[in-house]
Amino acid sequence: NAGVTQTPKFRILKIGQSMTLQCAQDMNHNYMYWYRQDPGMGLKLIYYSVGAGITDKGEVPNGYNVSRSTTEDFPLRLELAAPSQTSVYFCASSYEREVDEQFFGPGTRLTVL
């Protein structure tokens, strides 16, 4: 099993550009999550999904959109990139939500200039 995969690993965007961060998991997990990690701060939840076709906002959803058309894939869309979106983005998945550990992808390091 590949686990959770993310592409790209690194990306530089100009202000106002858009892009999609890809995330896929092959563990048949119901729950998937997008986090951002900024230096000196804890991970912040952007969006999460409890299954195909169902998504919900986390703590910091502004400037992002998600979709979940299949169990495996959970892409994160950035529209009109801003310097405040410079961060490391992690996708994660878990089978259950309550007591189950989350498995993380390797991350995407995004810089907006």
Place this chain on the structure above:
Amino acid sequence: GQNIDQPTEMTATEGAIVQINCTYQTSGFNGLFWYQQHAGEAPTFLSYNVLDGLEEKGRFSSFLSRSKGYSYLLLKELQMKDSASYLCAVMDSNYQLIWGAGTKLIIKP
């Protein structure tokens, strides 16, 4: 507001024992997690506590006191590969994880 506090950085010697503390104030409690994160890598799961007491897993142990809003991660027989950040996270009443900023652990020979 919700808050997780951990020391920013700790230093320990190879072969020694270190205790990393975590205090929390959250809206509800559905468990506390510890994750390890090496520099430039993804977090990986270490432990989960939902009841008071100590959970032991090899060289790592995690303790929880719900009444005090307090947990610690105990690392024994430290190895150089234990140099990493250790993240404390609490699952709140909405089953969302609230994360601390992490404790960077530096191991010296």
